[in-house]
Amino acid sequence: MTEHGSFYRKIIYLVLIAVLLFPISQLGAPATTEDEGGRLAQLRDEYDLGQSDYGDIDPASETIRLATLGLRGVAVSMLWTKANEYKKKEDWTNFQATLEQLAKLQPYFIKFWQYQAWNLTYNVSVELDDVRDRFHYVKRGIGFLKKGITYNRDSPYLLSDLGWFIGNKIGRADERKDYRRLFKADPDFHPADRPLEQRDNWLVSRGWYETSVSAVDDKKKSLGQKNPTTFYANPGRSQINYSEAIETEGVFGEKAKSAWATAARMWKDFGNRDLKSSMGFNIRLSGVERLTEESKELEKRLGELSRTGREDALAAKRAALTAEQRAVLDGPETGLTDEQRDMRYEAQQLMRIEPADIADQIVKKSPEKVAEARRLAKKISAIRNRIRLTKNNSDVVNYEYWATRCRLEQTPEALKARDLSYAGRKVFKEDADLLEAKRLYEDSFVQWAKVLEAFPELPLDSVTGSDIMEYIEQYSTVLQQLDMSLVDEEVGRDFPLWRLVEANDNSREYEEGIRKYLGREEPPRDAAPSGVAPDETPDKTPTDEPPSNGDVEEEADEPVAGETGEEVTEDSE
Incomplete structure (x- = not known):
C-alpha cells in the first residue's frame, strides 16, 4: 500500500509540473523581434528593468563575469589593487589596461566610471610634460566616461560628469588655451556636421548638461543625492562660461552680446524652474x-x-x-x-x-x-x-549675481569697456606702445564707471570687480613703465574707480591713493575692523547662509563633479 501511494504521489507531481509549465511559459517567455514575449518580459520593457535598458550588453563582459565562477568580488579587489600599484609606479599603459579589465567586471557600477575617469583626466594627465601628451590623457578620461555611459544609458551622474570634464578640465586648466584649441580641432569630440564655431568646449559641455537634465525631466531618471539647484544650474553656467571665454580671447561686439543674451535667457529659465526641496515643496530662485x-x-x-x-x-x-x-x-x-x-x-x-x-x-x-x-x-x-x-x-549658485551679470554684460558700455581693456593689454604686450595702452585703459575705466553706476546692486568685490581690478593692475604696470603711479595727482584725480579699488585692494597696495582721493583716514596699526571697538570683537549673529562652496581645485586625488552633493535644507516649516 505504501509502495503504491508513493507511486501515485509521483504521478501527481509530474501532472502538476506539466500543468504549471503552460502558465510559466506564458509568463516568462522572452521577447523577440516578432513577439513582445510573456508578461514578465512586457513588465521589464514597460519599467525599463531589463539589463539592456541600462545600456549596451557586452558579450565579452558577460563571459568574463561568468568565468569568475562566483569569485567576481575577489577578482575586482585584486584588479583595483593592481590599478593603484600601477598608478603609484606611473605605469600608465598597464594602469589603463587594468581599467579595461575592471570595466568588463563592473560595467554597471557608476562610481567606478566616475573615479577612474577622474584619475585619467585629472591625476594622470598632470604627470606628463608635453601639453599634447597631457591632452591625450584628458581625452582618454573623457572617452572612458563616454564608454561608461554606453553601459549606463541616461545616467544623470555620468552625463553631468561628462559635461563637467569637457567644460572645466579643458576650459579651466592652466593649459586651457592649448586645450581649447586642440579640442576644437579634434574630430573625435565632434560629429562631422558640427560647425567650427559650435565646437567650443563650453558649448559642448552645455550640450551634455542639457542631456543630463533631459534624462531626469523626460526619462524620469533619479537625481539621487544631487542637489537639484546645482544640477539644473549647469547648462546656464556653461553658457555663461562660454560668454566669458570668448571675450577673454578677444571676441566682442554682437557675437559677445548674443552669447550673453542666450546666457541671460537660460539663467532666467533656470530661476523660474520649480526645484524640489528636501522639505517636500517646490521653490523658485x-x-x-x-x-x-x-x-x-x-x-x-x-x-x-x-x-x-x-x-x-x-x-x-x-x-x-x-x-x-x-x-x-x-x-x-x-x-x-x-x-x-x-x-x-x-x-x-x-x-x-x-x-x-x-x-x-x-x-x-x-x-x-x-x-x-x-x-x-x-x-x-x-x-x-x-x-x-x-x-x-x-546663494549656492550665486543666482542673483549671475542674473545681474548677464544683463550687465549686454550693455554697450560693458561691451566697449571689455573691448578697450583687451586692446590696451594687447597694445602693451605686443606693440609695447605705452602711451596708447595708457589711453585705452583710461577710456575703458570711464566705461566701467558708467556700468557700475547703472548697476548699483552689483557688489564691488564680486567676480566682475576682480576682473576690473585685474585691468587696473595691468594699467599700473603700464604707468610704472612710464615712471608714473596711480597715486600721482595727474593720474589719480581723474581715475573714476577708487571705490572699486578700495573694495578689492586686499594687499593694501593702493592704500595711499585710497586715503588721498577718497578722504579715508589712515587706521592706527593693529586697529580693529571698522565699526568695532579696539577691545571688542563683533557680536556673533545668526546666519541662514550655507558655507561657501569655494572653487574646485585644479588637481585632486578624488573625483569631483563640480556640484554640491547634498541639498540645502531647513529644519522645520
Missing part, C-alpha cells in the same frame, strides 16, 4: 521678491489684529531674561569679557520675535481672534522658511 511681499502683507494683517502685539511680545521676552542678561544687553558693547559676549549673544537670540509670539499676545487680549491670529502666524512662518530655503539655494 526667482520667487524671493514675491514671497517677501506676501510675507509683508500677512505681517501687516497680523499687526492689524492688535496694535501693541509686537511691543507686548518684546516686553514678555524681556521679562523672561535674567537680571544678568538684561544688564549685559542694556550695557555698552565695549569692554565685555568672553563670557559676557556669549551672554549678550544668547540674550539677543532670546529677544527675537517670531509671528507665533505676536499671536500669543493677541490671543491673551482678544481670545475671539485666536483662529485668525494662529492662522496668520503659521502662514508667515511657513513663508519665511520658504524664503530662507530659497535664499540658501540661491
Whole structure:
C-alpha cells in the first residue's frame, strides 16, 4: 500500500509540473523581434528593468563575469589593487589596461566610471610634460566616461560628469588655451556636421548638461543625492562660461552680446524652474521678491489684529531674561569679557520675535481672534522658511549675481569697456606702445564707471570687480613703465574707480591713493575692523547662509563633479 501511494504521489507531481509549465511559459517567455514575449518580459520593457535598458550588453563582459565562477568580488579587489600599484609606479599603459579589465567586471557600477575617469583626466594627465601628451590623457578620461555611459544609458551622474570634464578640465586648466584649441580641432569630440564655431568646449559641455537634465525631466531618471539647484544650474553656467571665454580671447561686439543674451535667457529659465526641496515643496530662485511681499502683507494683517502685539511680545521676552542678561544687553558693547559676549549673544537670540509670539499676545487680549491670529502666524512662518530655503539655494549658485551679470554684460558700455581693456593689454604686450595702452585703459575705466553706476546692486568685490581690478593692475604696470603711479595727482584725480579699488585692494597696495582721493583716514596699526571697538570683537549673529562652496581645485586625488552633493535644507516649516 505504501509502495503504491508513493507511486501515485509521483504521478501527481509530474501532472502538476506539466500543468504549471503552460502558465510559466506564458509568463516568462522572452521577447523577440516578432513577439513582445510573456508578461514578465512586457513588465521589464514597460519599467525599463531589463539589463539592456541600462545600456549596451557586452558579450565579452558577460563571459568574463561568468568565468569568475562566483569569485567576481575577489577578482575586482585584486584588479583595483593592481590599478593603484600601477598608478603609484606611473605605469600608465598597464594602469589603463587594468581599467579595461575592471570595466568588463563592473560595467554597471557608476562610481567606478566616475573615479577612474577622474584619475585619467585629472591625476594622470598632470604627470606628463608635453601639453599634447597631457591632452591625450584628458581625452582618454573623457572617452572612458563616454564608454561608461554606453553601459549606463541616461545616467544623470555620468552625463553631468561628462559635461563637467569637457567644460572645466579643458576650459579651466592652466593649459586651457592649448586645450581649447586642440579640442576644437579634434574630430573625435565632434560629429562631422558640427560647425567650427559650435565646437567650443563650453558649448559642448552645455550640450551634455542639457542631456543630463533631459534624462531626469523626460526619462524620469533619479537625481539621487544631487542637489537639484546645482544640477539644473549647469547648462546656464556653461553658457555663461562660454560668454566669458570668448571675450577673454578677444571676441566682442554682437557675437559677445548674443552669447550673453542666450546666457541671460537660460539663467532666467533656470530661476523660474520649480526645484524640489528636501522639505517636500517646490521653490523658485526667482520667487524671493514675491514671497517677501506676501510675507509683508500677512505681517501687516497680523499687526492689524492688535496694535501693541509686537511691543507686548518684546516686553514678555524681556521679562523672561535674567537680571544678568538684561544688564549685559542694556550695557555698552565695549569692554565685555568672553563670557559676557556669549551672554549678550544668547540674550539677543532670546529677544527675537517670531509671528507665533505676536499671536500669543493677541490671543491673551482678544481670545475671539485666536483662529485668525494662529492662522496668520503659521502662514508667515511657513513663508519665511520658504524664503530662507530659497535664499540658501540661491546663494549656492550665486543666482542673483549671475542674473545681474548677464544683463550687465549686454550693455554697450560693458561691451566697449571689455573691448578697450583687451586692446590696451594687447597694445602693451605686443606693440609695447605705452602711451596708447595708457589711453585705452583710461577710456575703458570711464566705461566701467558708467556700468557700475547703472548697476548699483552689483557688489564691488564680486567676480566682475576682480576682473576690473585685474585691468587696473595691468594699467599700473603700464604707468610704472612710464615712471608714473596711480597715486600721482595727474593720474589719480581723474581715475573714476577708487571705490572699486578700495573694495578689492586686499594687499593694501593702493592704500595711499585710497586715503588721498577718497578722504579715508589712515587706521592706527593693529586697529580693529571698522565699526568695532579696539577691545571688542563683533557680536556673533545668526546666519541662514550655507558655507561657501569655494572653487574646485585644479588637481585632486578624488573625483569631483563640480556640484554640491547634498541639498540645502531647513529644519522645520
